[in-house]
Amino acid sequence: MTDYTLIHEYIRKYPNDFKINPIASEKTDQLVQEYPDVPQDYLDFVRQFGAMMIGNSGYMLYGRFTDPHKIFDPGVRAFPDVVLIGDDFAGASLGYRINKQCSLNSPVWELIEISCENYEVEPAYLFDDDDLNDAENFKDWIDSYIKYWFSDC
Numbered sequence: 001m002t003d004y005t006l007i008h009e010y011i012r013k014y015p016n017d018f019k020i021n022p023i024a025s026e027k028t029d030q031l032v033q034e035y036p037d038v039p040q041d042y043l044d045f046v047r048q049f050g051a052m053m054i055g056n057s058g059y060m061l062y063g064r065f066t067d068p069h070k071i072f073d074p075g076v077r078a079f080p081d082v083v084l085i086g087d088d089f090a091g092a093s094l095g096y097r098i099n100k101q102c103s104l105n106s107p108v109w110e111l112i113e114i115s116c117e118n119y120e121v122e123p124a125y126l127f128d129d130d131d132l133n134d135a136e137n138f139k140d141w142i143d144s145y146i147k148y149w150f151s152d153c
Helices: 005-013 025-034 040-049 138-149
Strands: 018-021 051-054 059-066 082-087 092-099 108-115 121-123
Touching: 005 018, 005 138, 025 040, 025 059, 040 059, 040 138, 051 138, 059 092, 059 138, 082 108
Parallel strands: none
Antiparallel strands: 018 051, 051 059, 059 082, 082 092, 092 108, 108 121
């Protein structure tokens, strides 16, 4: 199981800044049935926390996969093999691009962001420095975002 100690510490320290909506185990089981190769760190997050809002208008993590056209106008462009997992309430969405042709054994899941300014699918970046390093996985991304969000506290 992925270690989300950092998030638990921040929830204890700033309980009013987190809204958590647990997800029933049947829903997570359904997610795994539909996407058997879902990244383990994201699945562990959903099992531990479910959906989560960080801050009053910081970030919403849906606790499920959402089709990009439920967020963006369907006429904008196609988003093949992309599922969204959250957004920042300001036009940037977080998700995965599932590249089914990269690997012989299982698809490659790339953590990505889509901005409503240009609708480009780009790698998600870490919030912990000014170099905009790509996030290699969801756990690194969420840990960096939590530290960033509460850095002024």
